[in-house]
Amino acid sequence: xxxxxxxxxxxxxxxxxxxxxxxxxxxxxxxxxxxxxxxxxxxxxxxxxxxxxxxxxxxxxxxxxxxxxxxxxxxxxxxxxxxxxxxxxxxxxxxxxxxxxxxxxxxxxxxxxxxxxxxxxxxxxxxxxxxxxxxxxxxxxxxxxxxxxxxxxxxxxxxxxxxxxxxxxxxxxxxxxxxxxxxxxxxxxxxxxxxxxxxxxxxxxxxxxxxxxxxxxxxxxxxxxxxxxxxxxxxxxxxxxxxxxxxxxxxxxxxxxxxxxxxxxxxxxxxxxxxxxxxxxxx
Ligand code: AMP
Numbered sequence: 001x002x003x004x005x006x007x008x009x010x011x012x013x014x015x016x017x018x019x020x021x022x023x024x025x026x027x028x029x030x031x032x033x034x035x036x037x038x039x040x041x042x043x044x045x046x047x048x049x050x051x052x053x054x055x056x057x058x059x060x061x062x063x064x065x066x067x068x069x070x071x072x073x074x075x076x077x078x079x080x081x082x083x084x085x086x087x088x089x090x091x092x093x094x095x096x097x098x099x100x101x102x103x104x105x106x107x108x109x110x111x112x113x114x115x116x117x118x119x120x121x122x123x124x125x126x127x128x129x130x131x132x133x134x135x136x137x138x139x140x141x142x143x144x145x146x147x148x149x150x151x152x153x154x155x156x157x158x159x160x161x162x163x164x165x166x167x168x169x170x171x172x173x174x175x176x177x178x179x180x181x182x183x184x185x186x187x188x189x190x191x192x193x194x195x196x197x198x199x200x201x202x203x204x205x206x207x208x209x210x211x212x213x214x215x216x217x218x219x220x221x222x223x224x225x226x227x228x229x230x231x232x233x234x235x236x237x238x239x240x241x242x243x244x245x246x247x248x249x250x251x252x253x254x255x256x257x258x259x260x261x262x263x264x265x266x267x268x269x270x271x272x273x274x275x276x277x278x279x280x281x282x283x
Pocket of ligand 1: 037175
């Protein structure tokens with residue numbers, strides 16, 4: 001069945017009011033659309049674990065920098081609705097930017113700690129945009145649970161921190177990265193890759209596999225693990241490294257040796273695409 005599509009905040013609220021009861025749960029999957037299997041894995045889980053499944057589709061202008069790909073960002077609402085219809089989604093919330101942001105809006109949400117490094121330093125203001133839109137979606141849709149991919153691991157941790165610090169009554173659930181058969185992490189932005197770029201883009205997941213092998217062979221020194229990672233990335237001329245780091249998986253603080261759960265996080269520009277990927281190292 002086709003999901004109910006709400007373009008207005010009031011319409012989404014009204015639809016959900018009719019669905020809510022004391023023992024019924026609402027699960028939300030926030031997306032920017034142009035859906036792939038990564039998104040759908042979140043949707044399936046939200047559907048399985050809740051009575052009502054809501055997907056938002058909104059290319060959030062606030063999280064794009066002035067020189068980023070807001071205009072070019074791929075969109076295909078008809079295809080997205082077909083996919084979501086096959087998944088049995090109840091409600092799709094797909095507002096226009098002016099439904100979400102008044103021209104004189106003056107309040108944003110800023111996380112001041114874990115959003116500052118990694119993607120936050122390459123994309124100033126990005127996580128303010130993410131926190132602001134996610135809090136708005138939480139306020140509009142009041143989900144019991146919200147599902148985020150570990151592909152955007154820093155985003156997941158920032159959203160968790162935001163929900164904790166602002167006492168948002170929602171449970172944040174992280175979901176594993178879905179990859180193409182050859183290992184490339186699925187992303188709407190992979191569509192930007194030309195053939196040669198697509199081949200070189202594989203270096204990210206390859207580098208993470210190498211990092212894990214080094215770790216599994218007993219290596220705990222982050223400098224050494226990262227040297228391996230860089231070697232793989234640098235062997236691919238179309239890959240321009242933005243960062244390659246190992247961080248504590250909870251706090252995202254830098255670590256020198258892997259003693260607790262850590263995350264190897266990569267960002268690189270390949271042609272017009274900025275790609276990110278990561279993997280966990282768990283002693
Ligand atoms: P986006 O549309 O890129 O904003 O992504 C919407 C949600 O889907 C975010 O929580 C992402 O982390 C998640 N996501 C995107 N790609 C993947 C993937 N390959 N595997 C798992 N989750 C993903």
